[in-house]
Amino acid sequence: MTLRAASTFLYRRPAWYLALLLVPPLLWFGTVYLGSLFTLLWQSFYRIDDFTAQIVREPTLETYKLLVTQPANVDIVLRTLTMAVAVTIACALIALPIATYMARYARGRMKALFYVGVMLPMWTSYLVKVYAWRQLLAKEGIVAWAAGKLGLAGVLDAALAAPGIGGPSLSTSYLGMFLVFTYMWLPFMILPMAAALERVPGSLLQASADLGARPAQTFRNVVLPLAVPGIAAGSVFTFSLTLGDYVIPNVVGAPGYFIGMMVYVQQGTAGNIPLAAAFSVVPIVLIAVYLAIAKRFGAFDAL
Amino acid sequence: MRSSYRPDRPSLLLRVGAFAGLAFMHIPVLIIILYAFTTEERTYQFPPPGLTLKWFERAFERSDIWQSMTLSLGVAACSTVIALVLGTLAAFAMARAKFPAKDSLTLLFVLPIALPGIVTGIALLTAMKAGGIEPSFFTIVIGHATFCTVIVYNNVIARLRRLPSNWVEASMDLGADASQTFRYVLLPQVATAFLAGGMLAFALSFDEIIVTIFTAGNERTLPIWFFNELFRPRDRPVTNVVAVIVIAVTLVPILLAYYLTRPDDEHETAR
Numbered sequence: 166m167t168l169r170a171a172s173t174f175l176y177r178r179p180a181w182y183l184a185l186l187l188v189p190p191l192l193w194f195g196t197v198y199l200g201s202l203f204t205l206l207w208q209s210f211y212r213i214d215d216f217t218a219q220i221v222r223e224p225t226l227e228t229y230k231l232l233v234t235q236p237a238n239v240d241i242v243l244r245t246l247t248m249a250v251a252v253t254i255a256c257a258l259i260a261l262p263i264a265t266y267m268a269r270y271a272r273g274r275m276k277a278l279f280y281v282g283v284m285l286p287m288w289t290s291y292l293v294k295v296y297a298w299r300q301l302l303a304k305e306g307i308v309a310w311a312a313g314k315l316g317l318a319g320v321l322d323a324a325l326a327a328p329g330i331g332g333p334s335l336s337t338s339y340l341g342m343f344l345v346f347t348y349m350w351l352p353f354m355i356l357p358m359a360a361a362l363e364r365v366p367g368s369l370l371q372a373s374a375d376l377g378a379r380p381a382q383t384f385r386n387v388v389l390p391l392a393v394p395g396i397a398a399g400s401v402f403t404f405s406l407t408l409g410d411y412v413i414p415n416v417v418g419a420p421g422y423f424i425g426m427m428v429y430v431q432q433g434t435a436g437n438i439p440l441a442a443a444f445s446v447v448p449i450v451l452i453a454v455y456l457a458i459a460k461r462f463g464a465f466d467a468l
Numbered sequence: 469m470r471s472s473y474r475p476d477r478p479s480l481l482l483r484v485g486a487f488a489g490l491a492f493m494h495i496p497v498l499i500i501i502l503y504a505f506t507t508e509e510r511t512y513q514f515p516p517p518g519l520t521l522k523w524f525e526r527a528f529e530r531s532d533i534w535q536s537m538t539l540s541l542g543v544a545a546c547s548t549v550i551a552l553v554l555g556t557l558a559a560f561a562m563a564r565a566k567f568p569a570k571d572s573l574t575l576l577f578v579l580p581i582a583l584p585g586i587v588t589g590i591a592l593l594t595a596m597k598a599g600g601i602e603p604s605f606f607t608i609v610i611g612h613a614t615f616c617t618v619i620v621y622n623n624v625i626a627r628l629r630r631l632p633s634n635w636v637e638a639s640m641d642l643g644a645d646a647s648q649t650f651r652y653v654l655l656p657q658v659a660t661a662f663l664a665g666g667m668l669a670f671a672l673s674f675d676e677i678i679v680t681i682f683t684a685g686n687e688r689t690l691p692i693w694f695f696n697e698l699f700r701p702r703d704r705p706v707t708n709v710v711a712v713i714v715i716a717v718t719l720v721p722i723l724l725a726y727y728l729t730r731p732d733d734e735h736e737t738a739r
Contacts, residue, residue, distance in 0.1 A: 169647045176646035179565065186561035187573075190554040190617065194576055198614055201591035208594050259492070262485030270478040279490065281726060286493040288668070288722040290675045292694050293711040297496035299698070300503060307499060310515075351493060380479070401582075409584015412677060416698055425586045432590055432682075438597070445590050449583060456582075 209442035220439060228439045232447070238427075242447055245424040248339075249407040249451075252346040256354040256403045257396050259347070264355050264395070265388070268362035283359075287352030295416050298345045302335035302417060309335070332419050342418045349413070350406050354399035361395025362388065394463035401452075401459050408448040424448055497715065504708035523705040532693065533710060540690040543605065544673040547612035551669045554613070555620025556662060562621075563628035578622070580615040585678030588615065593682040603685025611683040612676060616669035623665035623729065624658060631657050664728040667721035675718055690714065 175182040211220050212227040232238050267279035286294070301307050312321040324340060325331040332338030365388055373383040411425030422430075424447055431441035478486075504523060506516035527533055558577055562570070580588055592611050601607060631654070639649040677691040684692060690710070697707045 169645055172647035172650065173645050183561055183565050183567065186557045190558040190561075190577070190621075191573075193554055193614070193617070197592075197610055198580060198588075199576070201595035202587075204595040204598050205587070205591040208598075259489055262482050263489040266478060266482055266486035270482075277730075279486075281723075282490050283493065284726060285719070285722070286497060288671060288718060289497055290691075290711070290714045290718055292675070292677055292691050292698075293500060293714055294496060296694070296698060296707070296711060297500040301496055301499060348492070348496065351489075405582065405584055409586045409678070411586055412695070425584070428586055428590055429681075432593065438594060441590060442594060445587050449587060452583065 205442050205445065208438050209446055211439040213437050213439055218436065228443045231440065232443050238444075241422045241424060241427050241444075244421055245408055246451065248343065248346065248423070249404050251343060252350060252407045253354075253400045253403040255343070255347045256351050257358075257400065259351060260354040260358050260399065261392075264358035264362055264392075265384075267355075268359040269365075269388070283352050283355050287356075291349070292412070294349060295345065295413055298341075298348065299336055299416055302341045302344070304334040304336070306336070336417050337419060339419045339421075342414060345413050345417050346407050346410070350403040353402035353406065354396070357398035357402075358392060358395040361392050361398070365391045397459040397462035401456065404455050405448070405452050408451060500708060500711050501715070504705060504712045506705060506708075509703070509705050523703075523709045526703065527706045527709040527713075530706065532688075533690075533706075536688050536690040536693040537713075539605070539687060540674050543608050543612060543689060544670045546609045547616045547673045548666050548670045550609070550613035551616035551620045552662065552666050555617040555665060555669075556624050556658075558617070558621050559624035559628060563625055564633065578618055581618045585615075585676075589679040589682035592679070596683070603683055603687065605687060607683045607685070608680055608687060608689065611679045612673040615676075615679065616673055619669045619672060620662070620665035623661045623668065627658055627661035627729075628654075660728040664725035667725040667728070671718040671721045671725075675714065 175185065209228060210224045210226070211222055212225050213219070214221050263279070263283070267276060267283070271279050303309075309318075309321065312318050321335075325333070325335065325338060327340075330339045330343070332341070335341035335344070369387055369391075370383055373387045374380075378386065409425050411423065411429045414423040414426050415429075424444055428441045428444045431437045431444065435441075502516065505519045505521065507518035507520045508516055562574060562577070575582075588611065592607070595601075596603065596607060635653055636649055639653045640646075644652065675691060676689075677695055680689055680692060681695070688696075691714075694707065694710060694714070697710075
């Protein structure tokens with residue numbers, strides 16, 4: 166009876182009901198999460214004293230100045246940004262046929278197979294996948310073996326010899342890292358893209374066909390523009406995930422640093438929390454800019 | 469008719485692209501499973517020269533693996549319970565109500581997933597250092613519960629939004645009070661999304677590394693054990709065995725979650 170009375174009371178007073186629901190999660194997110202984020206932001210305005218290696222607790226822009234003026238630091242940001250953009254483009258290209266097939270052509274069991282087939286690798290342990298790629302890309306690993314069998318060993322060697330992206334083996338080159346990133350985030354691109362394509366009304370395709378368009382024309386002029394919000398939504402994931410990752414550049418990768426690694430190293434062995442904090446503000450800013458762009462393409466309608 | 473209209477069959481190129489893409493997503497995982505059985509222990513030689521089960525035996529004898537596994541299961545269980553409570557409360561609050569600052573709250577509730585994990589990780593670490601909190605089991609749980617809440621929230625709110633609002637009104641019009649409406653109308657609809665959210669949260673927590681490294685201190689969850697093993701590999705095939713175990717532990721909740729939230733696709737296309 167009391168429960169019933171209480172529930173009726175709350176139904177009649179939506180403000181009370183809302184407050185009761187919102188207080189616990191807001192307390193958690195407000196103190197634990199936002200509290201931590203602001204502490205982080207605050208730390209980025211401190212600096213490390215060059216001689217004593219102690220944190221100087223006076224607000225200053227010195228650390229940010231270090232971030233934007235030292236060529237090595239600028240390189241790290243640019244390198245990470247380039248990788249994020251390249252990975253996003255590659256994911257979109259590979260995802261397009263998969264998403265199109267699963268959303269527009271596959272039916273019944275085949276459709277279920279595709280959805281489960283995309284979801285499973287997405288949720289399979291992140292570290293296990295990185296570890297798998299390390300084994301695949303090793304010098305005597307399966308990629309080199311397959312290239313040898315297919316008579317493509319020369320192509321692989323040429324790619325590895327390329328300046329900038331190459332290296333001694335795939336597992337120690339930017340090319341290998343790019344492959345791994347693309348693999349890891351691909352499902353995050355496929356699912357929103359497929360969701361956007363699912364929503365394209367069949368009548369539009371019918372109209373396009375009735376008006377004499379060939380399938381390829383319909384795809385290019387009707388389906389693709391309507392898939393853009395999905396691509397934008399997926400790209401938010403691929404972009405953001407690449408910017409913040411530090412495990413993949415650590416495990417598979419060339420000597421150059423990435424933002425995530427820099428944060429990790431600076432807070433750890435280097436003990437420079439202010440610089441680590443300033444570096445972690447970079448992806449936040451980049452993502453905010455990216456979200457603003459993605460919003461213009463309707464990314465949030467497709468999430 | 470509406471959604472089943474097909475202007476043409478898929479072109480060969482599209483089909484090849486789709487199936488090749490799907491294969492690309494699965495081959496690495498299959499390879500890792502194969503490597504758990506290889507007799508070659510020093511290199512990643514392919515194809516493996518022989519197959520054996522001895523690495524499973526070796527892995528089961530290792531107490532460090534068991535300790536890390538127990539820790540990870542405990543962390544995942546605690547984080548999931550907290551996430552289920554907080555995520556469901558937030559979803560019920562945000563689903564229908566209109567109030568000022570709602571957009572900011574929506575952003576707040578997805579922020580831990582939208583921002584890279586490293587930001588969450590280093591933020592929690594700096595806050596812990598500033599507050600003099602030592603890393604422990606509880607700090608790991610606090611980090612995990614935060615992003616797990618987002619997963620539960622997303623699952624439950626998606627279901628609540630799909631629920632026609634006039635169901636609640638109809639129930640009330642037919643004389644049910646608020647608690648009856650909740651029990652007989654809302655709860656059965658939301659239960660599967662709630663369970664699915666919990667499953668995904670559990671799987672996510674069990675596997676998390678990016679945030680955990682910052683909040684764990686000297687505690688070694690299974691992903692941290694795995695991460696360390698990547699850099700100084702002893703018994704490489706044992707690592708592969710652990711990989712297979714991790715895949716199996718996360719696979720079950722994920723498949724269950726999928727079947728619980730599967731869209732009624734068959735009915736839609738049959739029309």
